Every structure is written in structure tokens, then in C-alpha cells.
Amino acid sequence: MSRSIPEATVARLPLYLQALVESSENAVHTISSTALADKSGVNAAIVRKDLSQLGAFGTRGVGYRVGELIDEISEVLGLNRDRALVIVGIGNLGRALANYDGFQRRGFDVVGLFDDADDKIGTTLGDLQVEPVDVLDEAVTARGATIAVVATPAQHAQDIVDRLVAVGVTAILNFAPTHLETPEHVAVRKVDVSTELQILSFYEQLYATPGPERQVATGP
Amino acid sequence: MSRSIPEATVARLPLYLQALVESSENAVHTISSTALADKSGVNAAIVRKDLSQLGAFGTRGVGYRVGELIDEISEVLGLNRDRALVIVGIGNLGRALANYDGFQRRGFDVVGLFDDADDKIGTTLGDLQVEPVDVLDEAVTARGATIAVVATPAQHAQDIVDRLVAVGVTAILNFAPTHLETPEHVAVRKVDVSTELQILSFYEQLYATPGPERQVATGP
DNA sequence: CTTTGTGAAATCCTTCACAGCG
DNA sequence: CGCTGTGAAGGATTTCACAAAG
Incomplete structure (x- = not known):
């Protein structure tokens, strides 16, 4: 078992x-x-x-x-069940995610795109229009989304997440470079390019610095 | 010490x-x-x-x-030293990364964008033009890049990485959904949205399924 | 003869609890 | 008195190594 x-x-x-x-x-x-x-x-x-x-x-x-x-x-x-998912924050990254076909292909159904910038609201990405964050709560409830992708600036992320959690979201993929406070029953995973690069930076110098020469190791 | x-x-x-x-x-x-x-x-x-x-x-x-x-x-x-970095694969994600200002802001200098699609080569992103992957090796050497962001399709990733490693790249941020084989002295970090979503999917169902009701927990 | 499944050992990481310093 | 620095305890994860199954 x-x-x-x-x-x-x-x-x-x-x-x-x-x-x-x-x-x-x-x-x-x-x-x-x-x-x-x-x-x-x-x-x-x-x-x-x-x-x-x-x-x-x-x-x-x-x-x-x-x-x-x-x-x-x-x-x-749990990849057999279909999952409804919303994306909040349609900046560089949010746009790329909205256009990413990997979601649909793996049974994650993108049912909403949200932003609060007037020049983004109403624009079409894939087969969805960007909606104002004002309607986020109703939309999530109405469309039964349980997963949210948060790609807003760091300052707004916690507010958005509090709202998402309040309307039943239980899984969050966080692209905002900040720690999110959530209740225990909510799963959060963080993806942060800067963090990853900084970690790489550490190991890069670790492997590179022992010795004044900066030559390429022409190994086997 | x-x-x-x-x-x-x-x-x-x-x-x-x-x-x-x-x-x-x-x-x-x-x-x-x-x-x-x-x-x-x-x-x-x-x-x-x-x-x-x-x-x-x-x-x-x-x-x-x-x-x-x-x-x-x-x-x-090692964030004090400036680091030269190239991005290979200018699809949805690569484009978003190329436009991401967080690199420059943190001392990571984007010195090259590469793709092999004719309709992308020559287009401008930020202040760089997309170059053909043919010139990748020379460019990396000439510009002293030691970090590479790989955002190509999975099939091409290993080839690209082998070439990058051969010309001295020692740190790789891998967005391709595949495992990369590299020598020990090369640091690799993988970022994969699908993987993260699948992990979330597991915990989402773990928290959600105990009980037939799918009600929102109206917590404190 | 190959490859799984798994106890036991080894390693790594986190948490506890408190002595000691400012 | 508050908060750091750290041994020691406790968990978790990985690796080893081998018996048992096909």
C-alpha cells in the first residue's frame, strides 16, 4: 500500500x-x-x-x-483529472506562459488571464482575452480553478495570493521573486530565474577560480 | 574559515x-x-x-x-564580478528571458541571443539582435561568456550544451524539459514549468480529495 | 545471469535547546 | 534580557550491497 x-x-x-x-x-x-x-x-x-x-x-x-x-x-x-488554471500577471513572463502549449497538452486547462494594466486588458493571447484583476475572484470561483500561476510583480503577489486562496485555489506556482505566506493546505512552488542564476554563479566561480588562469579545460 | x-x-x-x-x-x-x-x-x-x-x-x-x-x-x-551570459533558443520563453531586465540589474550581462529559425534571426530584442546558432561557438569564445541559458526544444538541448561546454561555458540554466549530460565541472540548474505543475498537481489532489465535498475552507 | 526490491549503513539536512555574549 | 552561535538529537534522503525472483 x-x-x-x-x-x-x-x-x-x-x-x-x-x-x-x-x-x-x-x-x-x-x-x-x-x-x-x-x-x-x-x-x-x-x-x-x-x-x-x-x-x-x-x-x-x-x-x-x-x-x-x-x-x-x-x-x-493526478494527471488524469483535468485541472483548471488561471494566470495572474501578464508581463513578459505571463505572456510567454499564456502562449505555452505545454499546459493544455498535459491536461492543465488555462481558463483565465488577468492583469490590471489598461493596455493589456482586452488583448488576446492564444484563445483567451486578458481580463481585469477586479474580476479575478468571481472568475476563479465560476470556472472552478484550483491552480494559479502568479507572475505579478513582487509587491502585488501576496495580495493576489490571499484572494486566490480565499476563493478556493489550493496550488500556486509562484514566479514573483518573493516569499508567499499561505495556509497549510495550499501547495506552493517557486520558480525564480534570478535565484537560479545566483546559485549558478556560486558554482561557476567555485569551479573557475582555483588558479589564476582562466583557460578552457580541453578535457576528454 | x-x-x-x-x-x-x-x-x-x-x-x-x-x-x-x-x-x-x-x-x-x-x-x-x-x-x-x-x-x-x-x-x-x-x-x-x-x-x-x-x-x-x-x-x-x-x-x-x-x-x-x-x-x-x-x-x-560571486555577484560582484560581472558575468557574460548567452541565451540559446528564442521561442516564447527565450524571448521573455531576453526582455527580462533582472539579468542586467543583477550583474548578468546578456551578450548574445541565438536561434536557428530564419524568421527569428536578425530580429531585435532589447538591444541585441538574434544571431544564427552557427556562430554560437565563436561568439561565446569571443565575448567570454561562461553562463548559458538554454531554452531550445528538448531534442536540440544536448547538442547545444555539448558545444557550449566545449567553448568554456561552466554554468547552464536549462529550460528544456530534458536531462542534460555534462562534465563534473559544469553546474546545471533546471527550470521546468511542467515539472512544477505536476508536483503541484500531486499536492493539490492530496489536500483536495479527502472527502467528496469540494467546498472552500472558510478559514480565519 | 540479469535486474528488482529492500534492509542496513552512511550522509546530509533540519530542529532543538541552551550556553554565552553584548 | 534578547539574540546569536552551535553542539547534540532527530529526520530525511541517498547509497550500498545482497537475497530472491524471473
Whole structure:
């Protein structure tokens, strides 16, 4: 029985899914933990432990059936149900996200785009018109959205989130460079390009600085 | 002495920096670990442990000096040096990133935009023209870029990365939904909206499903 | 003979709790 | 008296290594 899957495992399931879908497209029908590990960039033992967590059993001496695993992981992640999603903040990033076809393709239904700038309201992106944030609350309720993508400036993000949570949103993808306060029953994931670059900056200098020369390592 | 800062700590330093810069803008000159923790969404003990790692000392009974900490963290992350960066793949996302002013503002100098589609080559974004990927290698070398943002389709990403690594790039921000194979001395961070949404999907259903009712929790 | 599933060991990270300094 | 810095305890996660299954 699958009881409470560890966070680290949940975070890796989408990676496996990516690798598995790719394998499936290449007509690969069976895959070993080692092969899946290589494709996902993790250790083989972890793959096995993760998959055993969700009760999906492989065949010893053979490996896992690709199609079966895809179904199993999709089920666990809840990707079978369709999800309604709104995007708040249609700046550079929000616009790119609104045009991103990956949402629809994976069962996430974009049902609303919101901004408060007059020059954006009414413009069309994909097959949706940008609406004023004033109507956010009613729209989310009416259209049954439970997931929200927040791509507003940092100052407005917390206000927006408070409103979203009040009308029933329980999952938030936060692109605003600020920490969001939410009740326990709301899941938040943060995506921040600046943060990522700063982390990279650390490791870049770590690998680059030992030595005065800045030459390219012409390794094998 | 600062010897090998833990990965988890490095990943949090940018969060602290965000919170500290905000405090600084609000004319707050001193901050306690508890206050910084609240603003960053982490535990106070962790803040203290993290900061002690990098040798920055606070004052007992008082807290940390905001300006001093900003300098210290910036130094550790290597944000003082200017970094040259290229963006490869000017689709929806690449375009948004090219227009993103946060790079320049934080000392990351965008010195090249590359794509292989004829209708994109030559178009201007910000103050740069999109160049063909053919010239990627020479351009990266000539302009001394050590960081690359990869926003190409998944199929092309590994090829591009191999070329980037060959000409001296040591840090890669990967927006392509695929695992990248790189030598040890190259740092990679992956940003994937689909992955994040799938993780959210798991927790959303976890919080939402226990019970047939789908009512809004009208909390305090 | 290959590959899974999994206890046990090892490592990493977080939290607790408090001594000690300002 | 408030708040930092940090040992020690507690969890979580990863890795090892191997028995058991096909």
C-alpha cells in the first residue's frame, strides 16, 4: 500500500515521466532502473526505491513496462483529472506562459488571464482575452480553478495570493521573486530565474577560480 | 574559515538576499534571524546556521547588519564580478528571458541571443539582435561568456550544451524539459514549468480529495 | 545471469535547546 | 534580557550491497 510518498520522490516522478514518454515515443516498451536512471540523471537505486514506493512492480531480470509505469505515475500525480488554471500577471513572463502549449497538452486547462494594466486588458493571447484583476475572484470561483500561476510583480503577489486562496485555489506556482505566506493546505512552488542564476554563479566561480588562469579545460 | 558551504545553504542565500534588499529599501538597517526567517519562509535556526557557515557574524542581543549581510552574501555568491551570459533558443520563453531586465540589474550581462529559425534571426530584442546558432561557438569564445541559458526544444538541448561546454561555458540554466549530460565541472540548474505543475498537481489532489465535498475552507 | 526490491549503513539536512555574549 | 552561535538529537534522503525472483 502506498502511504505518504516522500517529497523527494514526488519531485522526481515528473522526471521519470518525461524519460518514459520519450522512451515510449521511441517504441521502447521495457526499461531497466539503470536505463531510466541515466535518462533522468539520478541514481539507479533511487529509481527502484521511488517506484517501489508507489507500488508499481517491475519484473526481475527484465525491468519495468514503460506504458504501465506512465499510467501509474500519471495516476499518482493526478494527471488524469483535468485541472483548471488561471494566470495572474501578464508581463513578459505571463505572456510567454499564456502562449505555452505545454499546459493544455498535459491536461492543465488555462481558463483565465488577468492583469490590471489598461493596455493589456482586452488583448488576446492564444484563445483567451486578458481580463481585469477586479474580476479575478468571481472568475476563479465560476470556472472552478484550483491552480494559479502568479507572475505579478513582487509587491502585488501576496495580495493576489490571499484572494486566490480565499476563493478556493489550493496550488500556486509562484514566479514573483518573493516569499508567499499561505495556509497549510495550499501547495506552493517557486520558480525564480534570478535565484537560479545566483546559485549558478556560486558554482561557476567555485569551479573557475582555483588558479589564476582562466583557460578552457580541453578535457576528454 | 568558510570551507565548502552545503548545497542547501547555497540554495537559500539568494532568498536571504531578496529579503535583505527589500529590508534595505525600507530603511531597515538591522535584522534578527527570526525576522529574516519569516521574510524568507524558513526556520530561524537555519538562518543562523547558514549565516554562520559563511563567517558573517551578527551581534548577540541585536541581530545582523543588513548592509553588511548583503555585501557578504553577494561576495560569496560571486555577484560582484560581472558575468557574460548567452541565451540559446528564442521561442516564447527565450524571448521573455531576453526582455527580462533582472539579468542586467543583477550583474548578468546578456551578450548574445541565438536561434536557428530564419524568421527569428536578425530580429531585435532589447538591444541585441538574434544571431544564427552557427556562430554560437565563436561568439561565446569571443565575448567570454561562461553562463548559458538554454531554452531550445528538448531534442536540440544536448547538442547545444555539448558545444557550449566545449567553448568554456561552466554554468547552464536549462529550460528544456530534458536531462542534460555534462562534465563534473559544469553546474546545471533546471527550470521546468511542467515539472512544477505536476508536483503541484500531486499536492493539490492530496489536500483536495479527502472527502467528496469540494467546498472552500472558510478559514480565519 | 540479469535486474528488482529492500534492509542496513552512511550522509546530509533540519530542529532543538541552551550556553554565552553584548 | 534578547539574540546569536552551535553542539547534540532527530529526520530525511541517498547509497550500498545482497537475497530472491524471473
